Amino acid sequence: MSEPIDLRGVSCPANYVRVRLALESLPEGAEVEVLLDAGEPVLNVPRSLKNDGDRVLALEAEEGHYRMRVRRGGSRDVW
Amino acid sequence: MIDESTLKGGGFLKLRQKDRWAVRVRVPNGDMSVEQLAALAALARRFGDGEIHLSVRQSLEIRGVRIEQFEEIKAALEQVGLGPGVCGPRARNTVVCPGVLTCRRGLNNTTELADRLTERFYAREGLPHKFKTAVSGCPASCAKPQGNDVGFMGAVEPVFDEVxxxxxxxxxxxxxxxxGAITLDSRGRPVIDLDKCDLDGECVSACPTGAIRASKRGWRVFLGGNFGRHPALAYEVGGVISTEDAVEFAERALEAFQRHAQGRERLRVVVDRMGLDAFLKEVRP
Incomplete structure (x- = not known):
């Protein structure tokens, strides 16, 4: 897997939009790794992705932030 | 000339200006089509003073009309699927938030419940005082269910489902x-204490994998709230009930209000005089 998308310091909803755009550029089933701040970002971004039909595979606390692995879901009308 | 029975239905308010009235228009669930809005604008231009007022309870009012024009305005409203609002000692429009259909926080179908309440007793007359209802889709309480005679709030009971x-x-x-209703066990898995849970569904929506899901979806119930001169937040009467039961509860509360009010009293005054438990016995025998 390539470098994680580092969204530390990026606030809601811009962080979600960045992940969404990254996933949209990839085929269904592709995975990306994302670094998210603790607090609002980690509480909001995973739920928005779930709502879009993507699958959060892992979400682990690291120092001051979270590392999330997400798999792009099937085609859908998100935008 | 306007007949007496039309006047009794309400929906118009005398303005300070001589011979001028406002016609209140009900906006079901706060939603209007652009066609309806355009028709309303045309009516306001033709009959009113060229302005439309937004009331604090989701109605629109055409201001500056003459009372003789009321029938004509009413007929024109009906042509585009609108109708007059109510005022006075009647069952008022149900104030409602967008709920689960569009709001990301919404936990339940607010407009469905509001439609059912409307169908059941909207504009009912012969009440001791006004009777207000509100439906909010979640504890954020945008529609203020605690500030109405009967209010409902969307609720979700979570369950951690390992399977x-x-x-x-x-x-x-x-x-x-x-x-603070969720603690994590030694393996980092949730333990939910329902006694501390306020049923806001946050964990269900936030869980990235769906391991926490809704075991029950319904309405929390509020009774006896009002603002006015003596503001009082409603009593929460406990439990999570279905849409059907919510409609029945509201109807029975309305009937008990009618039976027990002494003169021009709001529901809260009746409830406090009788005691909450005694009033509830009348509502759910």
Whole structure:
């Protein structure tokens, strides 16, 4: 897997939009790794992705932030 | 000339200006089509003073009309599927938030319940005083269910279901819970204390894998709230009930209000005089 998308310091909803755009550029089933701040970002971004039909595979606390692995879901009308 | 029975239905208010009235227009669930809005604008231009007022309870008012024009305005409203609002000692329009259909926080179908309440007793007459209802889709309470004679709030009871979803021990559920009802066990999995839970569904929506899901979806119930001269927040009467039961509860509360009010009293005064438990016995025997 390539470098994680580092969204530390990026606030809601811009962080979600960045992940969404990254996933949209990839085929269904592709995975990306994302670094998210603790607090609002980690509480909001995973739920928005779930709502879009993507699958959060892992979400682990690291120092001051979270590392999330997400798999792009099937085609859908998100935008 | 306007006949007496039309006047009794309400929906118009005398303005300070001589011979001028406002016609209140009900906006069901706060939603209007652009066609309806355009028709309303045309009516306001033709009959009113060229302005439309937005009331604090989701109605629109055409201001500056003459009372003789009321029938004509009413007929024109009906042509585009609108109708007059109500005022006075009647069952008022149900104030409602957008709910689950569009709001990301919504937990239940607010407009469906509001439509059912409307169908059941909207504009009912012969009440001791006004009777207001509100439906909010979640504890954020945008529609202020606690400030109405009867109010409902969308509620979701969570359950951690190990079989259905694979918990990835991320701890987001515990982080998102505003009431501290979720603790994590030694493996990082949630333990939900329903006594502390305010049924806001946050953990269900935030859980990235669906390992926490809704075991029950319904309405929390509020009774006896009002503002006015003596503001009082409603009593929560407990439990999570279905849409059907919510309609029945509201109807029975309305009937008990009618039976027990002494003169021009709001529901809250009746409830406090009788005692909440005694009043509730009348509502759910």
């Amino acid at each position: 259905e979803g694979a918990c990835i021990a991320c701890g987001v559920c515990a982080g998102v819970c505003p009431t």
